[in-house]
Amino acid sequence: MKVFLLTLTLGGILAAVLFGTLTGWDGSAMNIHAWIALGLGTFLSLALGGGLMALVFYSARKGYDDRIEIDTETHD
Structure with a gap:
């Protein structure tokens, strides 16, 4: 199970980096208020x-x- 989760996590990171590289996505387009x-x-x-x-x-x-x-006995 741990190997599966590790593979899934690393695959997701690799996919995000590959997408960013291929599309030329610039993550620094945020202004200072967005970073704060x-x-x-x-x-x-x-x-x-x-x-x-x-x-x-x-x-x-x-x-x-x-x-x-919890005492459920009744005392008569």
């Missing part, structure tokens, strides 16, 4: 993902994800 937006969007996405993963690890270590036992 791209950088901020990337940074904020990574920060949000890292923060959520930190919360997952925190809740797992503190025991918030443990199974709880």
